[in-house]
Amino acid sequence: MATTVVELSGDEAKLLASLQRVIEKEREHERQLARTADAGNATGNEIEAALKRVQDADNKALKGLLSDLKRAGPEGKKLGDELQSHFRSTGQAGQKSIESIIGQLRRIDPAAAEAAEALRAEFAANEVSLKFDDSIRSIEQLGGAASRVIREMRDDLASIQLSPPNIDEYVKHLRQLDPAAAEVANRVRAELGDVEPEVAFDRIHSALADLGPESAELSNQITRTLATAGGDTAGLDSYLADLEKLGPAAKGVADEIRTRIAEADKQSEFDDTLAELKSLGGEAAAIAKGIEADLVAADAAAAGDMNEVLERLKRINPTVEASADRIKTELSDAARFGEGKFAETLDTLRSMGPVGRKVASELKTHLVNAGELAEQSIDDVILSLGKIDPAAEKAARAIKDKVQPEASTLDKTFEGTVQKFLAIGTAYSTFQSVLASINQYLVDQQTLLDDSLDKQRELAKAQQEAAKNLAGLSIVERDELLQRSIGEIANKAGFSFLAGITTALGAAVSRGATSEQAVDAVTQSARLERNTPEQLDETAAGAVAIQRQTGLTDIRQSIALLETTGTQAAIVDPAALVESLPKAIGSSVSTVREQDAEEASRQAAALFAVITQFGNDDRGTSSATFQTDFSTRMDSFFTGLDDELVDARSKIELLDRKIAKGAATEANIRDRERLAEFVTVATEVQQKGEGTVAFDTFFGRIQTLQQNEALQRQFVGEGFGEKQFQVVLNDIFDAESDAARQLRSSYQTIRADADFFEREASQIASGTPQLSVSNFVSRSEGGSPLN
Known part of the structure; x- marks a missing residue:
């Protein structure tokens, strides 16, 4: 079997080498994380052992006291x-x-x-x-x-x-x-x-x-x-009754135990019910899984609600009330330390209950990741911690001294998050839970590292494919698109799928866009495709193709035309629409160059939508071919009406000779009558309509044919196009038919103006609470996309 040797181009080899360097850097990052995790675990073990020694010493001293006394x-x-x-x-x-x-x-x-x-x-x-x-x-x-x-x-x-x-x-x-x-x-x-x-x-x-x-x-x-x-x-x-006799603090403990055991009983009953649901299988099991997912989300939202913890401490021991209030103030100040201009918005969300707190938590996380918020530095956190609990401050500094040398090459975000865990966890939880939080963070970081590596590979693959479509550009233009423009588009449009942006740039250039036009097309398309990133390349490529075919000056017009036509046509697959629509409307608009480009484009798109609907064409390919034939025939008919009249008069003369000789058939006589009617009507229409919208616009020509059956018969002649569209053609010429009414309705729906685009983009960004959150997340993730 022959072996095929694939030679990489210079650009592809450079991309491959860059990818290998990225992979090696990610692996080194992973090794550093592993060393840091080992250091953290060792520190945790030391702290745990020290606590045990202290407890043992206390126990021994108490036993010694009793023995001494006796x-x-x-x-x-x-x-x-x-x-x-x-x-x-x-x-x-x-x-x-x-x-x-x-x-x-x-x-x-x-x-x-x-x-x-x-x-x-x-x-x-x-x-x-x-x-x-x-x-x-x-x-x-x-x-x-x-x-x-x-x-x-x-x-x-x-x-x-x-x-x-x-x-x-x-x-x-x-x-x-x-x-x-x-x-x-x-x-x-x-x-x-x-x-x-x-x-x-x-x-x-x-x-x-x-x-x-x-x-x-x-x-x-x-x-x-x-x-x-x-x-x-x-x-x-x-x-519990014995406990209550020991004073107010012990009574608070007894009450708390009663409450918790009651909650545990309810939880056990709930768990049993959930298990029974799962055992039933089918829809019941699906419902159980949904309930579990909701509970996990609710737990995540409630985690860290320090107000609840402090209120519980006050119930157990009323003497800590003043300290609890002080802790609340410290935590509030610490939270606002890094929230800055977003503090009021986040506080408002948190006041809306569990759902609001969950949204606030997610938004703050994404703000931090996007660089919009800066968490406290490690020293700021430890200093604040010392005001609450000096012992906790000492423990935090010990862990910092142990971990920091090993983690010196890691991201500042990692350091800030570890110390945030320490600041909260050490003051209000056990040392074991703090270390567990750190270890879980390291696990999360490993997961993020794996995801990052996958995204880097995905981006490298997209760049390699895009490079093929960008071959016609200069090296400077290619580097500009692949290294700089991608990040700018993501930041400006709030679109974090970098591989999708890369692919879309290549697709736009392959449709004839310059590098500047490609950036514009992808940026504006991304604003409408934030929640459907897989369609970005098709939207951008289709918009470029439509702009080149119609002469629309603003890419937003082309995108609006593409999107609204899709709502009227029978085509479901976006890729099929992108392939067929530019061809159909391009052939139609080219026949009425004197007409306004926006109006002509909308009229041509409306006709295409009706042809796909009434011609039962869910791919659009046959419809585009038929519309091309229809537009070409209609253009030649109206611009060459003089030739049509000359030809009709010549045929009338020949038929008159046959009739005079007595050699004419009934069909010849009917043809002669049809031609004579056409000459009369066409001459009148030409005198009234030539140079007006009736002759020079796309819909004007259709309406002229609708109003004159003699012209319709002459226009159709022996017919053209596929048979499946002959009925559609006849219906279009009937002004009262469903097809004709649909044509007028689709024209009103289909838009090709920048203002309409902006309204749609705004609706997608914030039309509903769900869209607002999705937009916020997408913009946050796209805020620093290459980091």
């Missing part, structure tokens, strides 16, 4: 044991129990009792915290929706946790009980700090029981106290 001498053991019991108890029984214990302690050692009172007051806050934690753990252990709700609320719950006890203060009070208590506390903390509290309690109880009757009674009271407080209350309602 090992600091006889009185300290008793007091520590009983106080521990009291801290784990609930209700009046526990309070009475500790009062009784301290009363007995006064009889043993008044100084110790006084210290116990002080300790008891200091432990009050920790008592609530321990009960709160126990209740939350109990609810979480119920499983199901309750467990999920607690996990989701973990960050909110953390905001109302009390500070851990101060071990130095405990050692101070222990010294009041026994001078050697401090040394014992330090030694016990070192030796037994990690012993579980339950084990330590058991040892203390045994030691107390061995000290004598009074100590044994204390031990029994401790046991009863623990028994009163230790039993788990069955059921979620009981646990």
Whole structure:
């Protein structure tokens, strides 16, 4: 089998080399993103490990405190044991129990009792915290929706946790009980700090029981106290009731848990219903998928609604209300930092509910991408973050220091977006969610990178094909079109499909446009084809062809003629219309050069539309051929009417000789009558109409034929054109026929003026809310198309 060697032209080779360089640059960009992602993940792991170490240290310190208190001498053991019991108890029984214990302690050692009172007051806050934690753990252990709700609320719950006890203060009070208590506390903390509290309690109880009757009674009271407080209350309602007893903040938590579990139950019921819909298949499954898509869109719109988060924080803990209001102000100022002149519009949209917020979010995203808005710099964001949460600021700077060296070659947009995630996520979410946001952003960037590479390849392919149609231009003109004009057209017309613009430029030039005419045709066509970019090349090429055939001076006239004729003709395929319409109207307009070009073009286009409709021609090719024959015949008939009359008179003389000799047939006699009538009518029409619209305009000639049957018969003669159009021809000559009425109606509908074009372009840009959003998105994407 022979091998075909394809040699690339110089321009094609340059394009191929450029494409390869672009691909290699994109791959290097991808490798840099991967390195940045690894750095981000490593930083996340370090932060997570540091948080765990802090938590472990806190837990160990608390356990050590309990052990210290129970090992600091006889009185300290008793007091520590009983106080521990009291801290784990609930209700009046526990309070009475500790009062009784301290009363007995006064009889043993008044100084110790006084210290116990002080300790008891200091432990009050920790008592609530321990009960709160126990209740939350109990609810979480119920499983199901309750467990999920607690996990989701973990960050909110953390905001109302009390500070851990101060071990130095405990050692101070222990010294009041026994001078050697401090040394014992330090030694016990070192030796037994990690012993579980339950084990330590058991040892203390045994030691107390061995000290004598009074100590044994204390031990029994401790046991009863623990028994009163230790039993788990069955059921979620009981646990929530326990929470409510712990004060306003805990009551807020209980209310929030109830609300969330109710929502979770509704969600479960909804999920079950949706699953049943899917299982039914067919239309039901399609409805279920549609519902899911709407919910995803709604979630995306609601994400980041910090007002809702802050309101929930205020319900859980009323003490954060002032901070929440301050945070709202900070966020509002931060949002307006980069929104500038668009701030009022975006705020108005956000005030319109979920749909408005979604539209505002999309518009802002596209404004940022288009360079219309500038996000805050990383340092601006971290500085603002410090006003809200100094710890979050420190964490953000640490992540910035870790990530920035690896990401120094990436786009500034990437840096700004990562830090925006940090600014919001670090202040109001966990470090894990912040890192997840960053990682998700890296995934999104990889997707955008892949899309960008695909678009670059698509553009390179379009440029290669367009170069073939641009071969007739100079190298300077070709480079101007492919490198500069494409971006200018996209920016001016708000059309982001660069490959489509490239192809359209080539198509326009192939129809005979100069480089300047091609740019004009594609720019104006793009304004009408924003939402149908696949038709841009056909519209631009058709408009150029019509302009060259008709003599219209403004490309917008040609586009308007093409678009409105398409609404009247039987042709559905835009490509077929572009091929047939210029040929049909060009042949007609060329026969009436004295007529106004716009009027003649509209009349010719109206005739073409009627021929396709009544001739049942959905491609337009046969209609264009018939109209060409019709126009040519009509032109020769009216401009050569003198010759027609001379020919008719000659035929009359020949027929008169036959009749005189008695050799004429009936057909000869009828022909003689027809010719004589034609000569009489034509002479009269010529005298009245020659030099007027009846002779010099396209519709004037048709109307003249409609009004004179003698002229119609002479015009048609033995007929012309395909048989499928003979009936159409006869109907056109009947002024009262459907075809004739349709001809007049189509003429009124078809337009070829720039003002009409501008109204249509404006309607497409903002005629409906949907068109307005689509136009905004398209213009934003086309604002910086080559970046």
